[in-house]
Amino acid sequence: QTVVTQEPSLTVSPGGTVTLTCGSSTGAVTSGYFPSWLQQKAGQAPRTLIYKTNNKHSWTPARFSGSLLGDKAALTLSGVQPEDEAEYYCLLYSGGSWVFGGGTKLTVL
Amino acid sequence: QVQLVQSGAEVKKPGASVKVSCKASGYTFTNYYIHWVRQAPGQGLEWMGIIYVSYDTTNLAQKFQGRVSMTRDTSTSTVYMELSSLASEDTAVYYCAREAEGGYWDYWGQGTLVTVSS
Numbered sequence: 001q002t003v004v005t006q007e008p009s010l011t012v013s014p015g016g017t018v019t020l021t022c023g024s025s026t027g028a029v030t031s032g033y034f035p036s037w038l039q040q041k042a043g044q045a046p047r048t049l050i051y052k053t054n055n056k057h058s059w060t061p062a063r064f065s066g067s068l069l070g071d072k073a074a075l076t077l078s079g080v081q082p083e084d085e086a087e088y089y090c091l092l093y094s095g096g097s098w099v100f101g102g103g104t105k106l107t108v109l
Numbered sequence: 110q111v112q113l114v115q116s117g118a119e120v121k122k123p124g125a126s127v128k129v130s131c132k133a134s135g136y137t138f139t140n141y142y143i144h145w146v147r148q149a150p151g152q153g154l155e156w157m158g159i160i161y162v163s164y165d166t167t168n169l170a171q172k173f174q175g176r177v178s179m180t181r182d183t184s185t186s187t188v189y190m191e192l193s194s195l196a197s198e199d200t201a202v203y204y205c206a207r208e209a210e211g212g213y214w215d216y217w218g219q220g221t222l223v224t225v226s227s
Contacts, residue, residue: 001171034212038154045204045217046146046154052212090152093212098144099168100154 002026002094004101011107012080020104021072024088028071035073036091037066038063040103046089050075082108111135111145113205113218120224126193129221131205138186139163142208145179145190147201155201159208160188177215194227 003025012018022035029035037050050056050066053073063079073092077084085108092102114131131143145157158169160179167179173192181188188205205218 009171015180036212036214038214040154046206047217048206048214051214055213057215081168091154091156091214098156098159100146100156 002092002097002099004090004092004094004096004099006088006090006101006104008102009105011109012077014017014082014108017076017078017079018075018106019069020075020088020090021069022074022092022101023072024092024094025026026094027040029068029073031068033073033092033094035066035068035075037064037075038078038089039086040089041086047073077106084108111207111216113207115142115203115205115218115221118222118224120226121195122139123196123225124141124224125195126191126224128189128191129205129223131188131190131218133186133188133207138181138183140209142210143179143181143188144206144208144214145177146204146205146206148204149201152201157190157203169220186208192223197221197225198227199223 005023031053040046049060054066065076067074073097087103089103112134114132119127121127146211160167178191202220204220207216208214
């Protein structure tokens, strides 16, 4: 069973830039893992921000971007806004199943 | 507009089963897959499995094999997830989510709280 690892928590100042990463116990994360990023605010259902590494939905703010960084998938927020404070989950396809990371709690302070 | 509307909260006793529905609208039902994901209180997201709607086949996470069934009704554009032999650890919010082939995850249901308590 693949284990997907994320930073448990990060803090960023309003207007700043932060990068969240997503690693896999099976090795380097590639586009073949179809990395997705989801945002979940308290009491709400998750919302998909990024799919297939770097593709945005119509509702995804432009300040969010996805990429591969070294051997991990990455989500970068540029010009962070207070409303970006949330839990962010990485999702990978590995070994015929989908696996979520443990989530990164992003605090905007 | 695309919507996934789930059934309401449930309270079940240990050992019972629960069936949660996810009604789709605003798109061609058979053109997309539906996943089921759960979230225990204060915990992260856990993938349970997928139903390939057009083929009526499923792929379940190993942890849930033998205890979960996923079905669909094309006449009502509804997907169902049934979880049996409930235990307190199954208390969670259960979500359905849509995927187009190739990792195109997009819409989510609003979630259904299932509480298992004696």
